[in-house]
Amino acid sequence: MHTAALKAEALASGFTTVRICRADEAWEAGERLAEFVAGGQHGSMAWMADTLVRRQHPTAMWPDAKSAVVVGLNYGPDIDPLAALERTSEGVISVYARNTDYHDLMKKRLKHFARAFVDKTGAEVKVFVDTAPLMEKPLAAKSGMGWQGKHTNLVSREHGSWLFLGVMLTAAELEPDAPETDHCGSCTSCLDICPTQAFPGPYKLDARRCISYLTIEHKGPIPVEFRAAMGNRIYGCDDCLAVCPWNKFAAVTAEMAFHPRPELKGPLLSELAALDDASFRQVFTASPVKRIGRGKFVRNVMIAIGNSRGTSLLPVVFGRIRDPDALVRGAAIWALSQLSPDEAKAHARAGLEVETDPEVMIEWQRIFDSARTG
Known part of the structure; x- marks a missing residue:
């Protein structure tokens, strides 16, 4: 052929x-x-x-x-993915998902x-x-x-x-095309924009620091050092892709299957935090988001709520502090400490007394210790 x-x-x-x-x-x-x-x-x-x-x-x-x-x-x-990072009451899902x-x-x-x-x-x-x-x-x-x-x-x-x-x-031997040369030049926009400094150097990635890895692949609590840098990113991160100057030649996809569903263009964190397992599966039917499961996803949402500084979301946070999933509980406790440190300190002792999961106890203990030293 x-x-x-x-x-x-x-x-x-x-x-x-x-x-x-x-x-x-x-x-x-x-x-x-x-x-x-x-x-x-x-x-x-x-x-x-x-x-x-x-x-x-x-x-x-x-x-x-x-x-x-x-x-x-x-x-x-069809939009600049970076613009959504300013709307802190909404969750940002990577363009591809x-x-x-x-x-x-x-x-x-x-x-x-x-x-x-x-x-x-x-x-x-x-x-x-x-x-x-x-x-x-x-x-x-x-x-x-x-x-x-x-x-x-x-x-x-x-x-x-x-x-x-x-x-x-x-197994067929086909005539190969010539490889492309590197056209990055002296540009370092993709390296400079990374919120977690996940690139040790040009052409090198440390996945352990990458927000895409942390929100999708990482199974435990998000490391404290990366939580603030996540902002409102709740599934993946497009920053290093979106900032590339070569995107000026890119066209909007013609595939309707890749155009964002209306409910995922700017989903409210308050609504996403309220998803139980059944509603999570329903909302993300046929979406790659579904594969990470409700626990990891709502964990990410709670981190985004903590970063929002929106005290109107406190009732949402309190609703997740007794969540059946320990991963969600731990993230909710951190969100509470960010939105209302005084309320977090007031609840720390009671939280320690009723919690059994060691990872979640660490979250309460961190607040309790800050109350004693503060």
Whole structure:
């Protein structure tokens, strides 16, 4: 199958862009990943360490892979994601998660494209949309779709930072495209804007400090040192993507499935905090938010409420201090200490007397200690 026809087929399948690279050549991405894991910068994402060997190179996962067809789907927002950070009574959900889970949509299209490719070539294929130990971003950079910027995410001259990626590995030998060169230059906007200073240096990320990691992957209480920096971000963070100058060339996505649902454009923290397990699942049906569960999500909401400085939200906080989920209770106690330190101190002794979860007791003890020393 000629590469021009293959690319035309991919675009006809609904993808925004498509490029090709060799999947069996040596690359440096595997070494960088090993250093990342060895330094513990993957945090509690144990699956990265568990699958490290397979993840280091496409052929480590599938020895017969010869070529990679990388597809991208634009999800460019119609607003500046940074503007929502000023509306502190609302929660900010990352642009990619405000509607349908992109994994489902892209996987369906990629399978359709792959079937057509197999019918015409007879070559073996495997498709991936963040569903296996495969490094999509290095492959996309190798294919020329863009380059990995100083924030480690893919940047495209045509689409900015807003591309979902999928990969079809194949045993067929296809003509590769030329890789893209790095066009970041001296710009450090993505590094400078990070609220938690999650970048030890250009092209390096410490996931343990990243708000996307903390709000989505991190299972326990949010470390105290990062709570204020989270602001009203309750699922993910777009700051380093949104500030990239290359976004001036990005277009608003044509996919209605990626346009934000009205109820997720600027959801009120007070309403999100009131979600029980059933209502959480209902609100986030078919959304990637659903996978983190109600406990972690409302934990994030309570941190955002604490950062809002909105005393009108105190009744909401009191409603969660006796929440069945210890993760939520702990975050609610912290929110109370931020909104009304005096009330928090008044409740600290009673809270210590009735609490049994050690992590939540720590939150009450912190308030009690500050009352004694203050």
